[in-house]
Amino acid sequence: MKAFASDLDRTLIYSKKMIEAYGADDGYQLIETLDGREISFISEKTKQNLRKIHQEMYFIPVTTRTTEQYNRITFFQEEVIPEYAITTNGACILKNGQPLADWSNFIENQLQSCxxxxxxxxxxxxxxxxxxxxxxxxxxxxxxxxxxxxxxxxxxxxxxxxxxxxxxxxxxxxxxxxxxxxxKPLHKWRAVDYLKQELKLDQIYTAGDSLLDYSLITHADKGISPLHGEVLQYDPNLNVTTHSGMKAADDITDYIVNLCVPKVKEKSNHILG
Known part of the structure; x- marks a missing residue:
């Protein structure tokens, strides 16, 4: 079994400020509001790709957001609903919306070291x-x-x-x-690796834009950074998208779909004799 474990903000979803900075195609949807303010958007292309990915493998959101902030994103509560999500930069692993107690206890012990x-x-x-x-x-x-x-x-x-x-x-x-x-004990890859072992995953593909995503990108079977990613200032040799901004999310999810989602075979008109 495979998984696509991806950061969210500035990787798959974008603020209006980021859209204004880098541009976007016309087709995108508001997926998060807070006190009447528009917070985050996702492109229609990325939405379609995530639906396909979610049908074929585990899609695991991996975010520095708290669980409450993650739950504000309506797309992941109503349309593509992941079984597992990692929040608070790896401090919390959710299964069907509920924290895994074993992981939470492990993290509490690890935090004693700093x-x-x-x-x-x-x-x-x-x-x-x-x-x-x-x-x-x-x-x-x-x-x-x-x-x-x-x-x-x-x-x-x-x-x-x-x-x-x-x-x-x-x-x-x-x-x-x-x-x-x-x-330091809180990092995204450590939580993803825990799920890799628990779910017996064969391959994991990842994406992220910040320095906090570096281990997530480098430890995966294939990891990608958006062209605008802060993490590229730390390591310019990472795999990178063609585009910046919201179009980078399309590049990332197109890549995962082409790599991992089976193509539908066209019906043949040939008649066997």
């Missing part, structure tokens, strides 16, 4: 980057992210922050205006 989120919040507050933030948020007491002002993004030294976080057993990643600080 600085606590309480101490990390105190130290983050002393960073110059905190003065560039509009808001600071936590995700279920698992990790922290700052929402930076637009002008603040340009002032962030990503490499310095990565080294600072690593000294504390954490990792740092800048995605758009969001600056994430995440404990």
């Amino acid at each position: 600085m606590s989120i309480r101490d990390m919040l105190a130290e983050i507050a002393e960073l110059p980057e905190s003065r560039l933030a509009e808001r600071t948020r936590t995700a279920h007491d698992y990790f922290v992210y700052l929402i930076l002002r637009d002008e603040g993004v340009r002032e962030v030294s990503h490499s310095d922050l990565q080294a600072w976080a690593a000294d504390r057993g954490w990792q740092a990643s800048l995605q758009g205006r969001k600056l994430y600080f995440i404990p």
Whole structure:
């Protein structure tokens, strides 16, 4: 059995800001709102491809979003409904919408090896980057992210922050205006690999755009980054799409369909004699 385990934001689904930056074909659908605001969109082509993929193999969304944020995406609640999903950057594995207790217990034990989120919040507050933030948020007491002002993004030294976080057993990643600080035990591939063993999967194909997706991309049988992916600044030799933005999602899902979905054979008019 095969699986396609993919990041969501900036990989398969896109904000209006990303669509304005990179363009998109006319056919796309709103799939997430929050307090009346339009949040995320998906292309019609990607929708069609995900339906085909979902019919032939496991489709596993893998996201840094919390479970509540993931559940806001109507397409994955009403149209293509994955049996498994990984949220909170690997801290939670959902089966039919419910967390797997064994995995949650494993993660809680692993988090004992790094600085606590309480101490990390105190130290983050002393960073110059905190003065560039509009808001600071936590995700279920698992990790922290700052929402930076637009002008603040340009002032962030990503490499310095990565080294600072690593000294504390954490990792740092800048995605758009969001600056994430995440404990090292939380990474997407570890959760995907757990499902690989549990479900006895033969092959796993993956996609992702950020540094937090690096292990997801590199440990898979085939991993892909969108052309606009932040992760390419870290490793420019990754497999990459032809297009940026929403069209990159079409490239990724076209590739998976062509690779893994059986072609429908045309009926022959030849009469055997």
